[in-house]
Amino acid sequence: xxxxxxxxxxxxxxxxxxxxxxxxxxxxxxxxxxxxxxxxxxxxxxxxxxxxxxxxxxxxxxxxxxxxxxxxxxxxxxxxxxxxxxxxxxxxxxxxxxxxxxxxxxxxxxxxxxxxxxxxx
Amino acid sequence: xxxxxxxxxxxxxxxxxxxxxxxxxxxxxxxxxxxxxxxxxxxxxxxxxxxxxxxxxxxxxxxxxxxxxxxxxxxxxxxxxxxxxxxxxxxxxxxxxxxxxxxxxxxxxxxxxxxxxxxxx
Numbered sequence: 001x002x003x004x005x006x007x008x009x010x011x012x013x014x015x016x017x018x019x020x021x022x023x024x025x026x027x028x029x030x031x032x033x034x035x036x037x038x039x040x041x042x043x044x045x046x047x048x049x050x051x052x053x054x055x056x057x058x059x060x061x062x063x064x065x066x067x068x069x070x071x072x073x074x075x076x077x078x079x080x081x082x083x084x085x086x087x088x089x090x091x092x093x094x095x096x097x098x099x100x101x102x103x104x105x106x107x108x109x110x111x112x113x114x115x116x117x118x119x120x121x
Numbered sequence: 122x123x124x125x126x127x128x129x130x131x132x133x134x135x136x137x138x139x140x141x142x143x144x145x146x147x148x149x150x151x152x153x154x155x156x157x158x159x160x161x162x163x164x165x166x167x168x169x170x171x172x173x174x175x176x177x178x179x180x181x182x183x184x185x186x187x188x189x190x191x192x193x194x195x196x197x198x199x200x201x202x203x204x205x206x207x208x209x210x211x212x213x214x215x216x217x218x219x220x221x222x223x224x225x226x227x228x229x230x231x232x233x234x235x236x237x238x239x240x241x242x
Contacts, residue, residue, distance in 0.1 A: 006197040027171035027199050050148035076127040078148050100149050
């Protein structure tokens with residue numbers, strides 16, 4: 001349990017990898033992750049978990065099978081469980097993710113981008 | 122289920138009351154709330170729910186029985202279930218809260234500040 005203030009900007013200084021979420025907190029069976037994104041991720045879905053994206057810096061495109069959205073700084077999007085999505089970051093994007101502890105990074109798909117255990121920072 | 126981008130700044134323009142959290146999203150049995158705080162709230166705790174505060178604007182003091190913390194813009198704090206706390210906002214503070222749907226605003230205490238149902242905005 002995180003028992004001191006978590007400074008989002010300071011936490012983002014602790015890593016530079018893309019598409020490798022870092023865990024900054026846990027509560028109620030959920031986790032709070034930070035990630036830096038750049039380039040195209042893979043199509044995937046999370047069968048049982050809704051996933052929240054909050055944009056801290058930059059602009060993120062998320063492709064769905066039936067639409068494409070663009071999220072800008074200060075915007076939030078909740079991806080319903082089961083919905084296939086593909087995030088695309090033309091320039092580096094900083095995001096905060098909120099999702100269940102049980103979630104798998106790329107759902108039932110495994111790729112070279114898949115992270116099995118999210119590192120605590 | 123919120124299926125479009127949620128713009129935090131735009132949502133904050135939709136209300137002015139203090140200490141009355143507004144619901145902007147739900148996922149995995151949790152809810153995302155926005156609140157404007159000013160002045161002193163009451164001592165309370167949530168027996169079964171951890172509660173996340175993220176400061177969007179301003180500085181929030183949270184008194185605990187054994188310590189006092191100050192949270193500034195871009196900082197997050199997770200209050201563990203059962204821990205008594207009292208938020209104090211000397212100037213208006215904008216916060217984002219993340220907590221279970223089942224949470225009660227002021228725990229087992231009822232005061233004139235207690236909100237029974239969080240309005241969707």
